Amino acid sequence: PKYVYRFSEGDKDQKDLLGGKGANLAEMTRLDLPVPPGFTITTDACRAYLASGEVPEELSVQVTTALRGVEEELGRELGAAEDPLLVSVRSGAKFSMPGMMETVLNIGLNDVSVQGLAAASSDERFAWDSYRRLIQMFGKTVLDIDGDHFSDALDAKKDARGVSMDYELPVDALQELVEEYKAIVKEHAGIDFPQDPRSQLDMATEAVFRSWNTERAHIYRRREKIPHDLGTAVNVCTMVFGNMGETSGTGVCFTRDPSTGRTGVYGDYLVNAQGEDVVAGIRNTLSLADLERLDKASYDELRSIMRRLETHYRDLCDIEFTIERGKLWMLQTRVGKRTAAAAFRVATQLVDEKLITMDEALTRVSGEQLTQLMFPQFDDDSSRDLLTRAMAASPGAAVGYIAFDNDEAVSRAEKGDSVILVRRETNPDDLPGMVAAAGVLTARGGKTSHAAVVARGMGKTCVCGAEALEVDSAAKTLRIAGRDEVLTSEDIIAIDGTTGEVFLGEVGVVDSPVMTYLRRGLDEALKAAGDDDTRELVTAVDRLMGHADEVRRLEVRANADTPDDARHAIHRGAQGVGLCRTEHMFLGERKQFVQNLILASSEVEREAALAALLPLQKGDFIQMFETMNGKPMTVRLIDPPLHEFLPDLTELSVKVAVDRERGELDPADEELLAVVRKSHEANPMLGLRGVRLLLTMPGLIELQVRAIAEAAVERLKAGGDPHPEIMIPLIGSVRELQLARERVEHVLQEVSQASGYALDFPVGCMIELPRAAVTSAHVAEEADFFSFGTNDLTQTTWGFSRDDVEGSFVGRYIDDGIFGVSPFETIDADGVGGMVRLGVEGGRSTKPTMKMGVCGEHGGDPESIGFFHRVGLNYVSCSPFRVPVARLEAGRAAV
Ligand code: PEP
Numbered sequence: 001p002k003y004v005y006r007f008s009e010g011d012k013d014q015k016d017l018l019g020g021k022g023a024n025l026a027e028m029t030r031l032d033l034p035v036p037p038g039f040t041i042t043t044d045a046c047r048a049y050l051a052s053g054e055v056p057e058e059l060s061v062q063v064t065t066a067l068r069g070v071e072e073e074l075g076r077e078l079g080a081a082e083d084p085l086l087v088s089v090r091s092g093a094k095f096s097m098p099g100m101m102e103t104v105l106n107i108g109l110n111d112v113s114v115q116g117l118a119a120a121s122s123d124e125r126f127a128w129d130s131y132r133r134l135i136q137m138f139g140k141t142v143l144d145i146d147g148d149h150f151s152d153a154l155d156a157k158k159d160a161r162g163v164s165m166d167y168e169l170p171v172d173a174l175q176e177l178v179e180e181y182k183a184i185v186k187e188h189a190g191i192d193f194p195q196d197p198r199s200q201l202d203m204a205t206e207a208v209f210r211s212w213n214t215e216r217a218h219i220y221r222r223r224e225k226i227p228h229d230l231g232t233a234v235n236v237c238t239m240v241f242g243n244m245g246e247t248s249g250t251g252v253c254f255t256r257d258p259s260t261g262r263t264g265v266y267g268d269y270l271v272n273a274q275g276e277d278v279v280a281g282i283r284n285t286l287s288l289a290d291l292e293r294l295d296k297a298s299y300d301e302l303r304s305i306m307r308r309l310e311t312h313y314r315d316l317c318d319i320e321f322t323i324e325r326g327k328l329w330m331l332q333t334r335v336g337k338r339t340a341a342a343a344f345r346v347a348t349q350l351v352d353e354k355l356i357t358m359d360e361a362l363t364r365v366s367g368e369q370l371t372q373l374m375f376p377q378f379d380d381d382s383s384r385d386l387l388t389r390a391m392a393a394s395p396g397a398a399v400g401y402i403a404f405d406n407d408e409a410v411s412r413a414e415k416g417d418s419v420i421l422v423r424r425e426t427n428p429d430d431l432p433g434m435v436a437a438a439g440v441l442t443a444r445g446g447k448t449s450h451a452a453v454v455a456r457g458m459g460k461t462c463v464c465g466a467e468a469l470e471v472d473s474a475a476k477t478l479r480i481a482g483r484d485e486v487l488t489s490e491d492i493i494a495i496d497g498t499t500g501e502v503f504l505g506e507v508g509v510v511d512s513p514v515m516t517y518l519r520r521g522l523d524e525a526l527k528a529a530g531d532d533d534t535r536e537l538v539t540a541v542d543r544l545m546g547h548a549d550e551v552r553r554l555e556v557r558a559n560a561d562t563p564d565d566a567r568h569a570i571h572r573g574a575q576g577v578g579l580c581r582t583e584h585m586f587l588g589e590r591k592q593f594v595q596n597l598i599l600a601s602s603e604v605e606r607e608a609a610l611a612a613l614l615p616l617q618k619g620d621f622i623q624m625f626e627t628m629n630g631k632p633m634t635v636r637l638i639d640p641p642l643h644e645f646l647p648d649l650t651e652l653s654v655k656v657a658v659d660r661e662r663g664e665l666d667p668a669d670e671e672l673l674a675v676v677r678k679s680h681e682a683n684p685m686l687g688l689r690g691v692r693l694l695l696t697m698p699g700l701i702e703l704q705v706r707a708i709a710e711a712a713v714e715r716l717k718a719g720g721d722p723h724p725e726i727m728i729p730l731i732g733s734v735r736e737l738q739l740a741r742e743r744v745e746h747v748l749q750e751v752s753q754a755s756g757y758a759l760d761f762p763v764g765c766m767i768e769l770p771r772a773a774v775t776s777a778h779v780a781e782e783a784d785f786f787s788f789g790t791n792d793l794t795q796t797t798w799g800f801s802r803d804d805v806e807g808s809f810v811g812r813y814i815d816d817g818i819f820g821v822s823p824f825e826t827i828d829a830d831g832v833g834g835m836v837r838l839g840v841e842g843g844r845s846t847k848p849t850m851k852m853g854v855c856g857e858h859g860g861d862p863e864s865i866g867f868f869h870r871v872g873l874n875y876v877s878c879s880p881f882r883v884p885v886a887r888l889e890a891g892r893a894a895v
């Protein structure tokens with residue numbers, strides 16, 4: 001197989017093979033942009049390595065050929081004694097995993113070529129500094145030596161020479177340091193630092209392959225739902241140097257502001273520095289405007305490349321560049337990560353700039369981003385104590401205890417505390433803490449620092465570069481310049497990722513502008529908006545939601561059990577109720593009546609219990625029908641197992657035993673215990689529930705249907721327009737549905753005759769058992785509609801308990817790649833989805849136009865909605881909060 005591609009051979013659509021970075025380097029090379037020559041080793045090679053533990057045999061020759069090509073193009077040789085070619089070796093997976101995997105720079109330097117570099121650059125100090133950086137990076141990442149050994153030696157050298165900054169070390173100090181570093185390598189890795197440039201290259205390549213499987217890479221992929229089996233590509237690229245003096249530098253820029261979505265370029269630049277210095281946020285940076293002053297020619301070229309890339313990619317791009325002695329080089333570009341707000345704004349901006357269509361704009365935003373925009377924000381009227389203001393790196397409002405390190409963040413979050421991770425700067429090792437924290441605050445680094453990039457990717461609130469903070473992680477204290485207090489882990493702070501403000505203590509939160517829009521409409525949201533950014537954002541959301549509603553084929557309904565829920569759902573655009581779980585109508589103080597029903601030993605007692613429940617249920621339905629006036633409302637007859645209405649077996653047994661001992665036994669308790677014991681089930685969720693309970697408990701169907709029918713009649717009399725759809729849960733056989741349906745229709749007829757109103761409400765069933773899906777062609781004979789209950793269908797298809805597995809083995813299964821995500825969160829398209837497909841096909845073979853929907857949790861899951869669209873459902877039903885998300889995703893599925 002072909003494992004190596006020159007940059008000039010690939011293009012941007014080959015991310016699977018070349019990784020994101022490699023594909024985009026290839027694309028820029030094709031566009032004739034100034035990309036340093038190089039080549040990419042494919043993800044195939046990485047996967048082969050990960051599978052066998054050995055670098056594939058063919059790779060070596062292919063690397064030789066590609067390297068020779070680069071050498072010929074440049075007229076220089078890797079690690080040669082004179083004017084040596086140096087290369088960087090960088091990971092680059094299909095999906096960006098910032099800072100998760102390894103990079104080694106300056107490959108090709110050794111005791112000889114360092115002299116050649118010194119001569120070629122006429123800068124001895126630079127050459128020796130590059131060499132010591134190589135040994136340090138190589139030692140740490142390739143040879144797994146603890147990085148502290150190197151940084152300690154560096155610090156000691158600075159002390160000895162009486163300087164405080166790395167760049168103040170003179171040449172002879174760097175030469176000494178190189179020898180000391182080599183000794184460290186020898187001591188801790190047991191080998192000499194490899195002098196052969198090609199060995200350096202091969203060892204670095206293998207280290208990048210290996211870094212795919214580090215723990216932090218695993219955690220990151222899990223969090224970002226990136227499959228574990230993709231592997232990474234390796235990019236070998238000619239080194240260009242941003243640290244060759246004052247006319248050199250390195251930077252990161254965006255073609256629009258990735259945090260707000262504002263038009264206009266945005267970036268950070270560091271003079272006389274290498275790329276890692278910017279991303280690590282170690283030094284504070286200059287802006288692009290500063291670059292324009294410093295080096296107008298490079299700035300102009302960069303601006304024109306930025307325009308070119310944005311028109312070419314038709315999207316916001318982020319770019320890494322280096323200027324080597326006044327010559328601009330492009331090191332990376334990609335379609336840039338952005339905040340949710342920026343995504344919506346940029347998508348509509350690009351439509352207005354005629355770069356994309358409205359349909360494409362829909363594909364540029366996601367339900368998950370919309371969800372983020374719906375989160376609350378700090379209340380302007382809430383009292384607050386401003387500690388400092390810094391860079392707004394990732395929006396949101398987060399409040400929590402200060403956590404100074406990973407362990408603290410993780411352990412407190414596990415205990416249920418909300419925490420803010422506070423660090424001087426973050427690095428990839430801080431990932432677990434960032435995942436656990438509600439927000440991240442750093443003292444150093446710009447909007448492109450590690451903390452900012454990773455937090456934005458996770459949708460986590462982040463404020464960075466708060467220089468007023470003095471963070472002492474060892475002592476676990478935080479001081480703020482100009483203030484007296486010393487904050488500790490017992491203090492609460494609040495950070496605003498939209499404004500960059502940091503407050504002491506709790507701050508109240510209110511609806512976000514997008515939430516205001518969803519609740520009260522565009523006009524109100526525009527009126528409430530405080531600035532142009534917000535106005536543009538809500539307008540963008542409105543346009544994209546409007547377009548989604550126009551193009552989507554799926555209807556969106558809500559799961560709503562109370563009039564309040566139903567009202568919320570309608571405000572957010574629900575077209576009906578897809579699932580009204582009537583359980584709550586039997587709980588609380590009404591439980592007693594249900595118990596009476598269960599315990600009834602005579603017809604009279606049973607009738608009395610039913611008669612007590614009827615008016616209560618009817619009252620509930622009247623309210624719901626009123627709220628849903630004109631819109632369909634699927635009422636599911638009672639579903640939960642019997643034990644939910646009865647006392648706990650163990651508790652009652654103890655009580656009866658104790659009471660008996662004391663001679664205080666109430667015979668009613670004893671009787672109750674007998675019933676509880678008799679109806680006790682080992683697997684209640686697989687026991688007497690749903691249609692099984694309805695068919696075996698006399699009067700239950702009749703009670704509920706009478707309540708529905710009489711409530712509908714009341715509404716009709718009042719001029720209302722009720723549209724109940726009666727749904728039978730948990731059927732496995734058509735015969736169950738047939739029996740239930742006969743009884744439903746009997747009551748409907750009775751009430752219809754008594755009232756004079758026609759009550760021909762649809763009667764359908766849930767499909768939530770494999771047997772129902774497999775026999776759906778038969779089931780459809782008795783059903784007017786199907787609603788897929790994917791919660792139970794997932795439980796019963798996999799044969800595991802929906803109530804237990806999430807806290808048990810799901811995490812392990814995700815790590816082992818058995819699941820991508822929990823199947824209760826996103827539909828398992830192959831398995832459970834296969835059941836849905838069977839159900840749809842069978843049902844439609846009997847009744848081609850039968851209405852079908854889904855009402856399990858998956859109905860509101862952004863990723864599952866596309867599947868439901870493709871499988872041909874008519875609607876999804878989800879919790880009211882997720883209705884807007886479902887509308888947007890249904891639109892995305894349709895374009
Ligand atoms: C389902 O099983 O998917 C469903 C909607 O019903 P419930 O969650 O109430 O069991």
Ligand code: MG
Pocket residue numbers: 729768789791792
């Ligand atoms: Mg169910």
